Amino acid sequence: MTPSTWDRDTYALWHGTVPTSTILDRSGPQDLWVRGEGSWLIDASGRRALDARAGVGNMVLGYGRADVVEAMSRQARELPYVCAVRWELPAPVVVELAQELTAVAPSGLDRVRFCHTGGAAVESAIMMARSYHRNNGRRDKRLVVGLRDSYHGTPMAAMAASGQRMMHWVFGPMPEGFHHLPEPTDDSGAELAAQLDELGPERIAALIVEPVKGRNGQPLPDAYLRAAREYCTKNDILLIFDEAFTGYGRMGEMFAAGISGVSPDIMCLAKGITAGYSALGALLATERIYQAFDSSSTVFAHQSTTDGHPVACAAALATLRAFAAEDLVANGRVLGRLLGDRVNDLLKGTPAFGGVRVVGAYVGIDLVDQDGNPLSMRARSDLESACRREGLLIHYTPDTVVLMPPLTMTTEEADFAAQTFAGVVSTLEPAAVS
Secondary structure, X not given: OOHHHHOOOOOOOOOOOOOHHHHHHXXXXXXXEEEEEEOEEEEOOOOEEEEOOHHHHOOOOOEOOHHXXXXXXXXXXXXXXXXXXXXXXXXXXXXXXXXXXXXXXXXXXXXXXXXXXXXXXXXXXXXXXXXXXXXXXXXOOOEEEXXXXXXXXXXXXXXXXXXXXXXXXXXXXXXXXXXXXXXXXOOOOHHHHHHHHHHOOOOEEEEEEOOEEOOOOEEOOHHHHHHHHXXXXXXXXXXXXXXXXXXXXXXXXXXXHXXXXXXXXXXEEOHHHHOOOXXXXXXXXXXXXXXXXXXXXXXXXXXXXXXXXXHHHHHHHHHHHHHHHHOHHHHHHHHHHHHHHHHHHHHOOOOOEXXXXXXXXXXXXXXXXXXXXXXXXXXXXXXXXXXXHOOEEOEEOOOOXXXXXXXXXXXXXXXXXXXXXXXXXXXXXXXXXX
């Protein structure tokens, strides 16, 4: 890092969802993260912060994993790239990853296509569903049905499948062919059939859901997912699970589909698939879907140059093997229970505390203002900044505040996270949380 790194006259990087000018106003080059060790990030001044948000849920193995880095380095030395989307023959590591991934996937998901992000996986799943029906002579089955307030990524089709009206307003108009059902109010799933009947099952190509809602950690009721599976099977509708966020141990099972025991027709993966060490997404599908495309006249021609990148796949294979060797899903459940119990004990009776919800290694903490209303997004942002000053990194959504640690975090580190978080919340003044 040079003195010019933070020079406003030469600063070329355009940041994400926060204005770059704001970043430059409130930060300096000393605040840049320069190193990671285990569950900790270290900035340029040497200050350490415990990453209790695991990057953005993707750093499931934490930082400095020599096994993942060595696997990537070895693959980069041997063969950094080979085009498997035009010239068809992949590197062996890509085939090995697909085989090992299907071995741990929900029942029936026996075929894998790789892409580069969760949003790309969702977009590919939507195109695959529509093309599947077209290849089988059902061209009218094009409607994709999702849930309100769901989130499936930022490519245009994935955004259209998402049920977040603000995104549609900002980036619209959205493409046609999407419909959003209200969140289920009947845990039995009985209302779902009536809603889909009204839309017309002969028009519906796919139903896409998050088995656990990423914004608040609320699982869809088991009976609802079973009803979805039954209806989709009966009416030749493809059931898509978006597990870009919920997969890889985050929700207490290797994949959130394991909570209900319901297997989808297509499953989308990303984030934890490489433990954050590289960009990769995956699309798992059933043999029935695969067979609909296995000819020169029906081939699924949706791909990009870096799909199935060998170095990324090497990281993913090392990650998958680490999960098996270290029992990380079970460790994540332990961490989630510890964090939830400690936060609940430490904040019980605190005016701002509205309750805690634990699903696997996802701990959603509901905080309220002096009137009992959920914290504003500004207040959540201020809370995140206050926690960082105390050496703790947390996550927040429009629905809740979240602790979602690397699955390798120690119990001592989890206790530090709970105590630090509770200490910051308990010192908030009423005006600061409104």
